[in-house]
Amino acid sequence: MPGAAREPRPARRVITRLLRRAWDDDVLGQSASAAFWQTLSLPPLLLGLFGLLGYAERWFGPDTVVAVQEWIIRISGGVFSRNAMDQIIIPTVAEILTTARGEVVSIGFVLSFWSGSSAMATFVDAITRAHDQYPVRSWVWQRTLGILLYLAGLAVGIVLLPVAALGPDRLLPLVPDAVEPAARDVVNVLYLPVVVVVLVLALTTLYKIALPFKPPWSRGLPGAVLAAVVFLVGATGLRLYLDWITGTGYTYGALAAPIAFLLGMYFIALAVILGAYLNASIQTVRPAPLRRRGRRGTTAPGV
Known part of the structure; x- marks a missing residue:
């Protein structure tokens, strides 16, 4: 009808x-909170991971833990600054590696489940808030879910990290010598994309599991892709900024490494939480059927 207001396009909405x-909802504040808990949870997370990996050496070989340690440091080097790597990540990983196996049966390791799952619980809270489903669960079950997801992450990490760290070296010797150079080139080209795809799929699954009223799994993909883009852009911008600051001669002194590390954690949290809000926005504009405990519905409280 002439003069009638046009409905905004779905993408714009x-x-x-x-x-x-x-x-x-103060996403910047939520991201800062999640970054704090990620930082606080890093030592317990590595303690649990390396402690359990120490017992998995019988399946993957005697150098499994060292290979995973080197892989984590190599991957982290593409995200964090040199100062953060030298002063925080590398010393922390090395120290935990020497004590992890002994701590795996200690009370300290049991307590690490609580502190190590705090970051995961923070993400669960943020995802449910984005979808207006935070009041649905009790705080006890919400915290329990964070612990269960933390344990699931450890279990998956025990399997996938050795494969990621040792896979190419173990598989290439099985390839005929005539095609080994080509196979090595293919592995080198596909290695990083495969890692990114696995992380996107894992994040998509987290977006579904964290919600009491669950949309179809595919509804988490847009947020996971946005999270990957935000993280890559943020990490690249952070590295360029830190390189520029170093080049100008200005320095944060002893605070340089902690600041760089916290900013890296902040961008990880911001990416994950923004992805959750994108999924929630799509669900509002184009609602999909929701399920809870096998029962199908159309709406959730607050939606």
């Missing part, structure tokens, strides 16, 4: 709602 909800 999604972006508008994403920005409005992210600002109203």
Whole structure:
């Protein structure tokens, strides 16, 4: 009808709602909180991972833990600054590696489940808030879910990290010598994309599991892709900024490494939480059937 207001396009409505909800819910503050808990949870997480990997050497070989340690340091080097690597990550990983096996049966290791799952619980809280489903669960079950997801992450890490760290070296000797150079080139080209795809799929699964009223699994993919893009852009910008600061001669002194490390953790948290808000915006504009405990529904409280 002439003169009637045109309905905004779905993409515009999604972006508008994403920005409005992210600002109203203080996503920057939520990301800072998650970054704090990620930092606090890092030693317990590595303690649990390396402690359990020490017992998995019988399946993957005697150098499994060392190979995983080197792989984590190599991957982290692409995200964090040199100062953060030299002063925080490498010493922490090396120290925990020497004590992890002895701690795996100690009370300290049991207590690490609580502190090590705090970051995961923070993400679960943020995802449920984005979808207006935070009041649905009791705080006890919400915290328990964080611990269960932490344990699941450890179990998956025990299997996938050795495969990621040792896989190419173990598989290439099985390839005929005539095609080994080509196979090595293929592995080198596909290695990073495969890692990114696995992380995106894992994050998509987290977006589904964290919610009491669950949308279809595919509804988590847009948020996971956005999270990957935000993280890559943020990490690249952080490294360029730190390189520029170092080049100007200005320095944060002893605080340089902690600041760089916390900023890296902050971008990880911001990426994950923004992805959750994108999924929530899409669900509002284009609702999909929701399920809870096998029962199908159409709406959730607050949606």
